[in-house]
Amino acid sequence: MHLARFPRVKLFPAPTPLHRLENLSRELGADIWIKRDDCTVVATGGNKVRKLEWLIGEARAQGATHVVTQGAVQSNHVRQTAAVAAMYGLKCTALLEHRIETNDRDYLQGGNVLLDKLFGCEIEYRPGGIDMNAEAEKKGAELRATGVKAYVIPGGGSNKVGALGYVSCAQELVRQADEMGLKIDRLVTATGSAGTHAGLVVGLEGENAGIPVLGIGVRLPKDRQEENVFRLAEATADYVGVRGGIARSAVVANCDYVGKGYGIPTEGMVAAVRMLARLEGILLDPVYSGKAMAGMIDLIRSGEIRKSETVVFLHTGGAVGLFGYGETFAGEA
Numbered sequence: 001m002h003l004a005r006f007p008r009v010k011l012f013p014a015p016t017p018l019h020r021l022e023n024l025s026r027e028l029g030a031d032i033w034i035k036r037d038d039c040t041v042v043a044t045g046g047n048k049v050r051k052l053e054w055l056i057g058e059a060r061a062q063g064a065t066h067v068v069t070q071g072a073v074q075s076n077h078v079r080q081t082a083a084v085a086a087m088y089g090l091k092c093t094a095l096l097e098h099r100i101e102t103n104d105r106d107y108l109q110g111g112n113v114l115l116d117k118l119f120g121c122e123i124e125y126r127p128g129g130i131d132m133n134a135e136a137e138k139k140g141a142e143l144r145a146t147g148v149k150a151y152v153i154p155g156g157g158s159n160k161v162g163a164l165g166y167v168s169c170a171q172e173l174v175r176q177a178d179e180m181g182l183k184i185d186r187l188v189t190a191t192g193s194a195g196t197h198a199g200l201v202v203g204l205e206g207e208n209a210g211i212p213v214l215g216i217g218v219r220l221p222k223d224r225q226e227e228n229v230f231r232l233a234e235a236t237a238d239y240v241g242v243r244g245g246i247a248r249s250a251v252v253a254n255c256d257y258v259g260k261g262y263g264i265p266t267e268g269m270v271a272a273v274r275m276l277a278r279l280e281g282i283l284l285d286p287v288y289s290g291k292a293m294a295g296m297i298d299l300i301r302s303g304e305i306r307k308s309e310t311v312v313f314l315h316t317g318g319a320v321g322l323f324g325y326g327e328t329f330a331g332e333a
């Protein structure tokens with residue numbers, strides 16, 4: 001794969017750190033490593049920064065002056081997009097979906113929302129349950145009708161362009177592990193709008209790495225999540241020219257840790273966030289990495305992930321979201 005064919009802006013120093021979680025490994029009697037994509041620098045970091053290298057690269061190549069995107073109220077993707085838009089002098093309009101019913105002030109005003117506003121992002125709200133990518137396209141068309149050069153980024157930056165960020169991350173991880181002499185048996189990541197998971201699957205396939213990816217779902221049931229990831233992986237593989245495409249069996253999601261729904265806290269998530277904070281000094285987030293870590297810990301404890309495996313957890317960031325969930329973490333435990 002020759003990714004330099006595609007326009008890109010460089011947003012952070014690569015590679016992001018890859019290190020062993022010594023205390024968590026000891027606690028679980030396992031061999032757990034972490035890839036620190038929470039350390040992608042821009043706007044406190046996170047996985048969307050990798051996608052934005054390619055999305056904003058393409059927006060600039062097309063002469064855009066304005067980006068439009070969408071997400072849930074506490075979207076990390078919107079926060080990172082707003083920051084990168086500011087860096088490149090692009091206007092940013094974000095549509096925030098009331099995906100969760102709540103009157104909680106922290107959720108509605110704090111965390112990511114506070115930062116969106118600091119980055120000068122123009123926010124519009126939408127009710128929950130509507131087709132938000134269609135709304136974003138509509139907004140983009142409205143702007144274009146007034147002569148604005150608008151570039152629309154789908155939710156989570158998850159299309160074949162954004163997924164290049166995780167094709168590239170897979171290449172980076174394989175190179176890094178080879179240099180360290182680290183044999184990886186499995187890569188675990190949160191999977192939501194699918195771009196991260198799909199990009200990793202394509203990148204690892206393109207590298208012929210033989211490292212299986214397990215996506216831990218945060219929203220949809222397993223069959224729908226895997227279908228979304230597979231569809232995007234196929235489009236991405238085609239875009240970057242991976243010969244032979246992607247096997248359906250390469251896309252595996254476990255969606256047993258979603259709880260009541262997207263962005264709704266679970267006991268396992270709260271325990272996992274506390275555990276990583278107290279054992280490792282690492283901040284996870286309540287919506288994605290906390291639930292993914294809760295899933296990984298449970299699968300290790302139950303033996304579904306064998307303790308002899310070397311597992312790498314991709315930390316996709318999101319700790320800003322903790323400040324949108326003050327109440328959830330307020331109690332002592």
Ligand SMILES: *Cc1c(COP(=O)(O)O)cnc(C)c1O
Pocket residue numbers: 046047048076077156158190191192193194195196197285288289316317318319
């Ligand atoms: C968006 C996000 C994810 C999920 O990545 P997708 O590419 O949308 O599947 C995981 N973790 C965090 C912190 C995120 O913001």
